[in-house]
Amino acid sequence: MRSHYCGQLDQATVATHVTLSGWVHKRRDLGGLIFIDMRDRTGIVQVVFDPDQAELFETANKLRQEFCIQLRGEVRARPESQVNANMATGAVEVIATELTILNRSAPLPIDYNQQVSEEQRLRYRYIDLRRPNMSHNLQFRAKVTSAVRRFLDDAGFLDIETPMLTRATPEGARDYLVPSRTHKGKFFALPQSPQLFKQLLMMSGFDRYYQIVKCFRDEDLRADRQPEFTQIDIETSFMSADQVMEITETMVRGLFQQLLNIDLGDFPRMSWHEAMRRFGSDKPDLRNPLELVDVADLLTEVEFKVFAGPANDPKGRVAALKVPGQAAAITRKMIDEYTQFVGIYGAKGLAWLKVNDLEAGRDGIQSPVLKFIPDDALNGILERTAAKTGDIIFFGADSATVVAEALGALRLKLGEAFGLVADEWRPLWVVDFPMFEEHDGQLHAIHHPFTAPVGVTPEQLKAEPSAALSNAYDMVLNGVEVGGGSVRIHDNAMQQAVFEILGIDAAEAQEKFGFLLDALQYGAPPHAGLAFGLDRLVMLMVGASSIRDVIAFPKTTTAACVLTDAPGVANAEALQELNVAVTLSEQDSNAD
Amino acid sequence: MRSHYCGQLDQATVATHVTLSGWVHKRRDLGGLIFIDMRDRTGIVQVVFDPDQAELFETANKLRQEFCIQLRGEVRARPESQVNANMATGAVEVIATELTILNRSAPLPIDYNQQVSEEQRLRYRYIDLRRPNMSHNLQFRAKVTSAVRRFLDDAGFLDIETPMLTRATPEGARDYLVPSRTHKGKFFALPQSPQLFKQLLMMSGFDRYYQIVKCFRDEDLRADRQPEFTQIDIETSFMSADQVMEITETMVRGLFQQLLNIDLGDFPRMSWHEAMRRFGSDKPDLRNPLELVDVADLLTEVEFKVFAGPANDPKGRVAALKVPGQAAAITRKMIDEYTQFVGIYGAKGLAWLKVNDLEAGRDGIQSPVLKFIPDDALNGILERTAAKTGDIIFFGADSATVVAEALGALRLKLGEAFGLVADEWRPLWVVDFPMFEEHDGQLHAIHHPFTAPVGVTPEQLKAEPSAALSNAYDMVLNGVEVGGGSVRIHDNAMQQAVFEILGIDAAEAQEKFGFLLDALQYGAPPHAGLAFGLDRLVMLMVGASSIRDVIAFPKTTTAACVLTDAPGVANAEALQELNVAVTLSEQDSNAD
Structure with a gap:
């Protein structure tokens, strides 16, 4: 139903007969002619209807904003005086010869050429996404994931899916829980990350793993957080921290080169201590x-x-x-x-x-x-x-x-x-984090408890845990932490030592991570990995001010979807089958 | 930490000094020498340790099955009498010169060279996945997803993510529910498919969408079902049913050609009525x-x-x-x-x-x-x-x-x-399904209620709904439905007619699908799509007998994960925060 996309038309296509499918972006009547800006996902082109073709003109006269149309016509160079330098296709226009109205449109509830509240934008997201800049953001995001996948595929990484219905951790304050119908009274949790599964995949010998995967965290939202977010998740065996940093740096440098024509150069490295000393931050904005x-x-x-x-x-x-x-x-x-x-x-x-x-x-x-x-x-x-x-x-x-x-x-x-x-790109690796931080008189893992320390034995670690540095690395870009990872512990004794330092006793460790500890006994390879926050990376690359502008259907800052009205009241029968009940009076529930 | 993978060694690498990282697959002591089969994800190669190198030999003598090792050595052609034709690397062996034990292994709890129960295989999945055939299945799956993505990317499809936390539908008997912390007493549902969101993306003008995406269905499991499964989800605007079938058929034909060197040829088409008449099935196995x-x-x-x-x-x-x-x-x-x-x-x-x-x-x-x-x-x-x-x-x-x-x-x-x-591949398109089927005196949609009928107006459809054929198509391969889709309704009057026939009144339609009906008013384009079941497609391609053999961490047939022991008991505080309670006595709960 099309020979060209609107945005493809230029001087080279002049005199070509084209078929276009898309939307009426704007209509102007001028000098007895009808002009429309016709839009598809690639851009906008001007189409002219001449009153000499009476029937065609009559149909064109019915056109209103956002009518979905298909037309045939001939590409013509615009007279020099009418060339629009602000428009990619501004040197040409299409003289329509046929027009079909595929679908009519009621007047839009939001005007996407004007500022409207984010609430309204999200409620009518399907219209909001027609804005050329929102369309660009999501098309750009698809280019990023495609380029990332090609890079990782070509480097021998295997895309392996890990489960979404996982084990609820006993403390799991930020877990989204999912009641099981089959196992009454029990719950799955949606994963905060595939951390344990990707480590198990290394123990299975897959060597290089990646996944672009949804993760979930049920917490109070800030401007740049979403209850579901997307990670570029990577894990490798037999690679050092340096090698992981090198390959992922090459990947990100390639993305910027390929998609933005920007050379990020070599990423400098800075210790966590230096970053805190000079910039008071573990993700310093070097601009x-x-x-x-x-x-x-x-x-x-x-x-x-x-x-x-x-x-x-x-x-x-x-x-x-x-x-x-x-x-x-x-x-x-x-x-x-x-x-x-x-x-x-x-x-x-x-x-x-x-x-x-x-x-x-x-x-x-x-x-x-x-x-x-x-x-x-x-x-x-x-x-x-x-x-x-x-x-x-x-x-x-x-x-x-x-x-x-x-x-x-x-x-x-x-x-x-x-x-x-400064208006520039300043990437940075932050390395040499402390293993632990103390609060309330107890040591806590700065990263996660599977992060390996640098250059100490389990005994040395236990003797002086506060002094230990972790073999972890964060990729920071213009003050935003876009990725982070570490070498993992592959030695059972070291893992036990870390649990001991964290005050996790053997029973608790077995209860929480028993399968990981078991797996460490059977020839676990040295392994290391990293995860990027895809939403933030794309947000930076397109220059958006919120990750909501690079997600097709984001949640609001109160973790709701105003488009589909989610979350909603659940069917009473369904809840009964799941053996769960809402512990709220109806009043409380409606007050929300 | 490696110069070559084990499986890469062949005649061409003879006399090369190599560094390998991997696992001891088997050890044999013979004629005073130690032989090991060394394994990584690409395959197995024989390594020889000579007693003349005393220190090396002593280390080698410590090796047991599944020790994780790194070694250096020289590739040597095997004497003709010792060539192993059953082994890809059987013409060569590696004479070890250095050996590092990276990690020891306790005796394996399951012997992956022998039959063990599926329960045991799933409990020790990280060991089970070391089986060469399981490793192959998942590596093959990664090749499939990579090839699918490249094909769709190159054809202008955009990978766009849709939400995992979606609206619970009032009937939603098969929905997995997720209590919201912020909106007390309300629930999200995990999506059974991204159907409505991908239709909205067409209304937003993205033109060609795809996603390889997890979907969820909480139902009694059969051998070939999983509570979470993966779809290759596709939607297009301005394409006819024929065009969608053509492009997806080209994709699948390409997969078989590229990954299995099998030419599926042109897929014949058969009407649903003919399939039922000749084969008693809407997914006939033509072999x-x-x-x-x-x-x-x-x-x-x-x-x-x-x-x-x-x-x-x-x-x-x-x-x-x-x-x-x-x-x-x-x-x-x-x-x-x-x-x-x-x-x-x-x-x-x-x-x-x-x-x-x-x-x-x-x-x-x-x-x-x-x-x-x-x-x-x-x-x-x-x-x-x-x-x-x-x-x-x-x-x-x-x-x-x-x-x-x-x-x-x-x-x-x-x-x-x-x-x-017959031992052959017999693909098929089944088309011209009835729109509706009757049971309990009420018409039900055979596909979903957004499927367009073929060649009727809303009035004609309402006059004789039982006679209507839907513009739907299923791709069947050797008796397995690997994909299915349809042209969608893009016209509001037609959508209302279908709801009316299905006995969904205006209020119910608005309550359930209001946002879709709203969106249809604003110039929705003609659109059509299809979804493939990735698990089943890969299962067919690798010749596995269960989809569990092409999923890294599947659930059992009772929807549990015996590796991580999920689902589990939730933390009482967490449940309180979510304002839900388990409506089971502790006894009931433990009885499970």
């Missing part, structure tokens, strides 16, 4: 030139407790964040706002210092805390931050965690506010 | 030469009610099924067994007739019903079935449905039993 500068050593002797306390605490930190040349632009009101902002991250205040005149010594410095900072410390700070006249310096002084989070977030906010973020 | 022959017209006048009743009933049918040359081989005991077998399908008996001597007239015929069949009818039957001496003829006489099901099933059983099924 932003601002950096944290540690100054605790300059402030151990000062009498000001706000500084001296953290400066003398092994778990404390005092750091400076200089914004060049903005001393005059940043008002007290703005500083108050920033103070409130860092409070979100636990900072109890935000000390600052303006360098109004570097040459003037103390007199040239303006700061509410100036009186607490002796000359040598002040000079040390100015020197270490390479401060110049007109600069402003903010301070974080608290636990290392709070300082990193608060100044890390402030760094991003200031970078954005003062246009400091 | 089986037996056919049903209608004889009702010969029996309208007989006094035997068992024949005359159905012969004179417009909804009845009398058909014969001849098995050539097996009159002597088929004993009374076997006939009793067949009678019981057709009883499963509702047949109340199984009349039969042996042609012991065709020349001898009535005297040459042996049959318990012979006395009820007058000469002209008998001669008519013998003539029409082209019976010869030594043949046996079975009869079905009942409602058309029962006759088709009973004799259709008997046809398959007899074909199998007497080795009549």
